[in-house]
Amino acid sequence: MLVAKLIDTTLCIGCKACEVACQEWNDQEYTLGTFDGSYQTMADLAPNFWNLIKFNEIEKDGGTSWLMSKYQCMHCADAGCIAACPAPGAIVQLANGTVDFAHDNCIGCGYCITGCPFDIPRLSPKTKKVYKCSLCSDRTAVGLEPACIKTCPTNCLTFGERDEMLRVAEAKTVELRADGHKDAGIYNPAGVGGTNVIYVLKDAKAPESYGLPRDPTIPWTVQLWKGPMKWLGSFAFIGAVLGTFFHYVIYGPQDPELHGHKDEEAPHD
Amino acid sequence: MISPEIRIPRFDAYERVMHWMSALSFVYAALTGLAIWSPKLYWLAALSGGGFVIRGTHPWAGVIFTAVMGWMFARWAKTMGLDADDRVWLGKMEKYATHKHDELPESGRFNAGQKMLFWSQVLTALGLLGSGVVLWFPESAPRTLRLAAIALHPLAAIGSIAGIIVHVYMGVAAVPQSMRAMLRGYVVPEWARFHHAKWYREWRDANTLQKP
Numbered sequence: 001m002l003v004a005k006l007i008d009t010t011l012c013i014g015c016k017a018c019e020v021a022c023q024e025w026n027d028q029e030y031t032l033g034t035f036d037g038s039y040q041t042m043a044d045l046a047p048n049f050w051n052l053i054k055f056n057e058i059e060k061d062g063g064t065s066w067l068m069s070k071y072q073c074m075h076c077a078d079a080g081c082i083a084a085c086p087a088p089g090a091i092v093q094l095a096n097g098t099v100d101f102a103h104d105n106c107i108g109c110g111y112c113i114t115g116c117p118f119d120i121p122r123l124s125p126k127t128k129k130v131y132k133c134s135l136c137s138d139r140t141a142v143g144l145e146p147a148c149i150k151t152c153p154t155n156c157l158t159f160g161e162r163d164e165m166l167r168v169a170e171a172k173t174v175e176l177r178a179d180g181h182k183d184a185g186i187y188n189p190a191g192v193g194g195t196n197v198i199y200v201l202k203d204a205k206a207p208e209s210y211g212l213p214r215d216p217t218i219p220w221t222v223q224l225w226k227g228p229m230k231w232l233g234s235f236a237f238i239g240a241v242l243g244t245f246f247h248y249v250i251y252g253p254q255d256p257e258l259h260g261h262k263d264e265e266a267p268h269d
Numbered sequence: 270m271i272s273p274e275i276r277i278p279r280f281d282a283y284e285r286v287m288h289w290m291s292a293l294s295f296v297y298a299a300l301t302g303l304a305i306w307s308p309k310l311y312w313l314a315a316l317s318g319g320g321f322v323i324r325g326t327h328p329w330a331g332v333i334f335t336a337v338m339g340w341m342f343a344r345w346a347k348t349m350g351l352d353a354d355d356r357v358w359l360g361k362m363e364k365y366a367t368h369k370h371d372e373l374p375e376s377g378r379f380n381a382g383q384k385m386l387f388w389s390q391v392l393t394a395l396g397l398l399g400s401g402v403v404l405w406f407p408e409s410a411p412r413t414l415r416l417a418a419i420a421l422h423p424l425a426a427i428g429s430i431a432g433i434i435v436h437v438y439m440g441v442a443a444v445p446q447s448m449r450a451m452l453r454g455y456v457v458p459e460w461a462r463f464h465h466a467k468w469y470r471e472w473r474d475a476n477t478l479q480k481p
Contacts, residue, residue: 084419086305086306086308086311087305087311087320088308090320105320106321107305107320107321107324108324109305109324109404109407110404110407110408111404111407111419113407113408113415114412114415114416114419119412122408123407123408128321128325219416219419221417221419222416222419224420225419225420225423229420229423229424229427230306230307232424232427233306233307233423233426233427236428236430236431237427237431237434239431240434240435243435244434244435244438244442245438247366247443248438248442248443251366251367251368253442253443253444253445254368254370254444254445254464255368255445256459256460256462256463256464259368259369259463
């Protein structure tokens, strides 16, 4: 059974309780940030900070308003990080859809950072391994909801069976359209096979204004590397080994006695 | 008859050290690279401490390899230029592979095949270095560059490793005595005349071994 986290951006009040809950449950050390004129806690995600409420400022009707987004791992069905990861078992996809990093197997190459279309994983300079939201796999495994869901005071965040979450999201967009938000919709991008973190957006036609990519996909160079290039390489390596071996079997080594210039006089010394 | 006791110096100690430094760093980088390249070859990582260790050591092996390639370039680039005979030789490469040496033009210190290997290794080394540095520091390079490097690095490596497989075959099996040339530095006149006739004559003319 697939699970999903539903983020109804219209209900977010920017309290950041989910950030604190995430830090607490995952036992992350708090890193002091700097105030840079925004209500946002941090400028960016960090190896020890997996969940950032972004205060996306937009100019609308002569005033400034916020579009809240929850910057975190989207737990893609076709995950770019898994496609790019070269270390067997370092990134696993659980039966419930969670994309989880197994740090014992992580070699810290950072390919997942490149493969991720959402720019989520962060390399720790301390442990030299990569970190991101685990969807609280240690909680969901025992039937608990993720820490951020547990703490959200407005029901902006809900968690449950994926189909149910999609139904709730659909009902909410219908409601929003009726309220005059004619572009309201669900963000569940098909390019990565759908995600297990789903958004309800007031303006689904402009996901970029929430800091979400319009059409995230697994990069084609990653697919090239994991697909056709494996064949090309196997062909080249096996071909070179077998080709040289059979060359020896057929023609043997070069031998001046047998293959020399017969018509030329032998050099005199 | 040529006296087999005569030794013609082919590679001096600098060149031998240079060649074997590049060879050792290449083999290490290639084996650890193959481990990262395919999950089916990941067991190779265990030969050198596992995946986490080789993620740290592979780039340094690459740095050593490209540094030695730079040395090799400085020392050999001039010699490796193709002359008119080499171009003819390349057009008839199958004659070389099938031991029809009579139909090939004579070679200098390096034959055209060796020269092509040299230039292909220079080219792939540049590709490996450029893409390798980008992959080494995933959080410092722009994503577009990293995405290009993810495809370019293995592509250059495939070309490079395939070329070296053939090179090793030539050195170990196909051209007897070439291994001794690279390990101990000398060849015998008959070998030199057969494989590198123009180079042999240069040596002969520069030494006192003239026709009686």
